[in-house]
Amino acid sequence: MTLADWSTISSSMRGRWLANSGLFFVFMPFWFLLSVLSAPEADSASRMGLVAVANLGSLLACTLVFYLMRATLLRHRESTLVAMPIVLLSGALIGATKGAVTAGLLYLLLTDFDPASAVGTRLVQATILGMLLLPAGALVLAVREGYRSERTVLIAETVRRSMTSSQPANGPDPRGLPSHSRADLIAFIDDTRQKLFRPGADLRALARDITDSVHDRLRPVSHEIWARELPQLGDFSLPDLVRSAVVDRRYPIVIIAIYSALCGLPLMLATTGLVEGVARVAVFALIVVSLFAVARSVPTQTVLGGALNLAVAIILSTVVSDVAARLIFGELSAGLSQTLPLAVSVTLAINTVLISVIRAAIDDRNRIRNRLAAIMSPRQLSDAVASAQGRLLNREFAHHLHSNVQNALLTAALRLDTHRDMATPSATVNANANANSDAQKILAELAALESLLNNAGGPMAAPAAPTVDAMLLSGSTVGLDARKKSSTATEPCITDRLSDSAAVWDGLVSTTISVNPPEASVSARMARTAAAVVSEAVANAYRHGQATECAVTATLDEHKNLHLNCLDNGVGPRAGRTGLGSALFDATAGSQWSLQLGPAGVGSLLSITVFFED
Numbered sequence: 001m002t003l004a005d006w007s008t009i010s011s012s013m014r015g016r017w018l019a020n021s022g023l024f025f026v027f028m029p030f031w032f033l034l035s036v037l038s039a040p041e042a043d044s045a046s047r048m049g050l051v052a053v054a055n056l057g058s059l060l061a062c063t064l065v066f067y068l069m070r071a072t073l074l075r076h077r078e079s080t081l082v083a084m085p086i087v088l089l090s091g092a093l094i095g096a097t098k099g100a101v102t103a104g105l106l107y108l109l110l111t112d113f114d115p116a117s118a119v120g121t122r123l124v125q126a127t128i129l130g131m132l133l134l135p136a137g138a139l140v141l142a143v144r145e146g147y148r149s150e151r152t153v154l155i156a157e158t159v160r161r162s163m164t165s166s167q168p169a170n171g172p173d174p175r176g177l178p179s180h181s182r183a184d185l186i187a188f189i190d191d192t193r194q195k196l197f198r199p200g201a202d203l204r205a206l207a208r209d210i211t212d213s214v215h216d217r218l219r220p221v222s223h224e225i226w227a228r229e230l231p232q233l234g235d236f237s238l239p240d241l242v243r244s245a246v247v248d249r250r251y252p253i254v255i256i257a258i259y260s261a262l263c264g265l266p267l268m269l270a271t272t273g274l275v276e277g278v279a280r281v282a283v284f285a286l287i288v289v290s291l292f293a294v295a296r297s298v299p300t301q302t303v304l305g306g307a308l309n310l311a312v313a314i315i316l317s318t319v320v321s322d323v324a325a326r327l328i329f330g331e332l333s334a335g336l337s338q339t340l341p342l343a344v345s346v347t348l349a350i351n352t353v354l355i356s357v358i359r360a361a362i363d364d365r366n367r368i369r370n371r372l373a374a375i376m377s378p379r380q381l382s383d384a385v386a387s388a389q390g391r392l393l394n395r396e397f398a399h400h401l402h403s404n405v406q407n408a409l410l411t412a413a414l415r416l417d418t419h420r421d422m423a424t425p426s427a428t429v430n431a432n433a434n435a436n437s438d439a440q441k442i443l444a445e446l447a448a449l450e451s452l453l454n455n456a457g458g459p460m461a462a463p464a465a466p467t468v469d470a471m472l473l474s475g476s477t478v479g480l481d482a483r484k485k486s487s488t489a490t491e492p493c494i495t496d497r498l499s500d501s502a503a504v505w506d507g508l509v510s511t512t513i514s515v516n517p518p519e520a521s522v523s524a525r526m527a528r529t530a531a532a533v534v535s536e537a538v539a540n541a542y543r544h545g546q547a548t549e550c551a552v553t554a555t556l557d558e559h560k561n562l563h564l565n566c567l568d569n570g571v572g573p574r575a576g577r578t579g580l581g582s583a584l585f586d587a588t589a590g591s592q593w594s595l596q597l598g599p600a601g602v603g604s605l606l607s608i609t610v611f612f613e614d
Contacts, residue, residue, distance in 0.1 A: 012142035013135035014081040019070045019090070023137045028059055030350060031129070035102065037343035038267055040336045041110060048339075054105035061101040062130075065094050088131050095130020099123040124266045136354055181221055182453060185401075188217045189446050192409070196442060210413040210442065214406055222401035251296065251310075251356055257288040260351045264344070271336065276329055283328065284321045288348070291317045310352065318345045401449075402584070404532070407539045408445045408504050412438040415507065494520050494527055494562070498552060501531035502538050509542045509568075511550045520556040522610075529588055530554065530562055530610050536581045537566035537606050545570025545604055560612035568603045 035055045042048040069090040074082055099122035106113045195209045261281040268277035295313035300306045322341045331337055415438045495515045502511035522530070534552055541547035547570030555563045573595050585593045585608055593608035 009139065010084065011081060013138045014077070014084060014087055015138070015142075016078050017138040017141040018077045018082060018087065019066065019074050019134055020137060020141055021066075021070075023141060024063075024066055024133075027133065027137065028063075030346065031098070032056070032059055034343055034346055035098075037339040037346070038264075038336075039339075040267075040271060040333055041106060041113065042339060043333065043336075047110065050109045051106065054102050054109060057105050058098045058101035062094050062098045065097045069093065084135075087134055091131040091134040092127050093130070094133065095127040096123055097126075098130065099126030102126070125263075128266075129263070140354070181224065184217070184221045185449065185453060188213065188221070189450055191217065192442070192446060196439060207413045207415075211410060214409050214413070218401065218406055218409070222406070251292060251352055252359055253289055253292045253296070256292065256348070256352050256355050257285040259355065260288065260344075260348055261285040263347055263351070271332060272329070280325055280329060283324055284344075287321045287324060288317045291320065314345055314348045314352070317348060397452075400532075402536070402581070404535065405445055405449055407535055409442055410539075410543075411504050411508060412441045412445070494522050494530060494554060494556075497527045497531045498534050498554060501535040502550070502552065504535070505538050505542060509538055509547060509550050511538055511552060513552050513554070515554045515556075517556065520554070520562075522556070522560070522562060526562060526610055526612070530564060532584060533564055533588060533608055533610065534566065536584055537564075538568075540581060540606075541566070541568035541570050541604065544574055545572065547571075547603060562610040562612075564606070564608050564610065566604075566606040567598055569598075570603050572597045572602070573604050 032052075032055050035058075036042060036048065036052050039048075039051045039055075042051045073086050073090050076082070103115060103122050107115050192210060192213050195206060195213065198206070261284055264284070265277065265281050268280050271277070272280065292313050295309050298309060300309050318341050321344070326337075332340065495513060495518065498513045498515070502509075502513065505511065537552070538550050541550045545568055547568035550566060550568040553565045553567075557563065585606075589609045589611070592611075593606070595604060595606050597603075598605050
């Protein structure tokens with residue numbers, strides 16, 4: 001192990017994964033089982049019941065101390081690495097509480113309990129186990145996160161390769177939408193058309209009706225789609241981690257044997273004395289090393305085979321060591337002789353998994369990938385990729401609804417009440433089909449959305465009469481322009497894409513676009529993402545900040561990442577609940593984005609990175 005490996009492991013044990021309550025409660029049943037099975041006092045059914053009651057009470061006390069440690073000594077673990085002595089001290093306090101409370105309750109419950117000989121043994125055992133509980137648990141979660149991240153990357157890479165050749169070039173693909181979301185969108189289109197062609201409609205009232213329709217009907221659909229598809233593309237559970245620990249049977253055998261022997265040493269010393277206790281655990285360790293080595297040499301081809309191989313090794317180690325100890329040293333107390341083998345089996349199983357996980361903490365990415373490939377069957381990988389691809393498509397479609405369709409409809413509606421000399425939109429469309437009016441833009445955007453749904457082969461009503469003509473109007477919206485361009489160029493000029501995205505707010509927000517270098521071009525997917533970000537930034541500047549100006553700067557770095565800065569002259573960022581725009585920024589850049597007050601104390605400055613993507 002290198003110094004870099006130890007530094008990584010140490011950071012994992014002292015950081016944000018430390019004192020995780022979920023893993024603590026997962027570990028509690030095993031601690032309870034080991035405590036009851038290894039108790040010398042549990043030599044009959046009735047006494048075992050009393051021992052179980054005592055251990056339940058001590059685990060409750062441990063839980064209280066655990067949360068006390070989280071709130072005091074470990075309270076800064078999310079932001080600052082905790083010193084290792086503090087980590088060990090916290091675990092020791094939890095363990096000591098377990099041993100002391102168990103002994104105290106047994107003293108009250110059992111008339112023949114000898115506290116002088118039993119308290120010390122329990123304190124030592126429980127304190128050692130508690131010291132290992134917190135760092136080992138943190139390391140397990142950190143390793144799981146490493147596997148989870150690599151699994152997500154593995155699936156995402158496969159998705160990207162599959163979508164490169166299969167995704168339509170003319171915009172987001174709504175094929176994965178559930179039927180109720182599709183039906184809601186159809187109803188929104190029909191309702192908005194009816195409002196637009198309502199005879200004698202007052203323009204101001206019409207603008208208000210369309211705005212309300214967007215907020216009340218379209219926004220909930222886009223939010224619902226996004227919320228449903230928000231979970232990660234890939235996940236990696238604790239059972240998956242256990243499978244990875246046994247997949248190639250390369251256990252650190254000597255470490256497992258020595259550590260398991262040390263776990264039982266305090267009990268043996270208290271029960272049989274120094275010499276015999278050390279001899280018993282030494283025989284046990286030698287048998288474990290021998291049988292685990294034999295088991296590891298037996299070839300297996302499947303995960304199930306590896307698990308069965310490990311189970312046989314654990315059972316044989318337990319049985320052989322128990323028989324050998326009886327023949328060499330004689331019987332232990334009646335109750336301990338009956339329950340100790342099962343406690344040994346549980347201890348060996350837990351230690352094997354934990355130590356194998358710790359070993360995985362120093363594995364490199366290629367080894368993790370190999371393990372993932374071994375525990376994921378081709379069918380599992382195929383299903384995960386298909387699910388991830390559906391989520392990705394639906395999230396892109398939610399982006400499109402929010403950033404393109406919604407903004408285009410809202411800006412057109414905002415302009416409607418400025419046309420004092422215009423008659424009803426119906427009269428305008430009928431009089432001049434080629435006029436570039438805001439009413440026609442609304443029709444065009446509705447038609448574009450309807451076309452996407454129709455082309456996906458979903459259940460759609462027959463297009464309304466004006467739809468085809470509206471699609472041919474020269475005043476088509478950003479969504480249509482962007483789709484036409486992406487169908488003819490796989491590497492669009494980012495300046496044109498960003499300008500098109502901001503153009504929908506012309507007349508309401510004056511937007512300038514600056515790109516460095518000026519001739520910069522990016523992949524089609526990056527261009528769509530950047531356009532969605534700029535559209536959302538300008539929309540927020542107007543709707544939430546009452547801005548009239550917005551300056552967008554895009555810089556392509558040497559790694560082909562695109563850095564966007566959007567500065568407006570509005571009232572600045574507002575506090576409140578985050579919306580789908582923030583979710584878009586999170587999905588785009590993770591933590592690499594910020595929204596803060598402008599540099600001169602005026603307006604808002606959005607800074608976000610669109611990472612390179614083929």
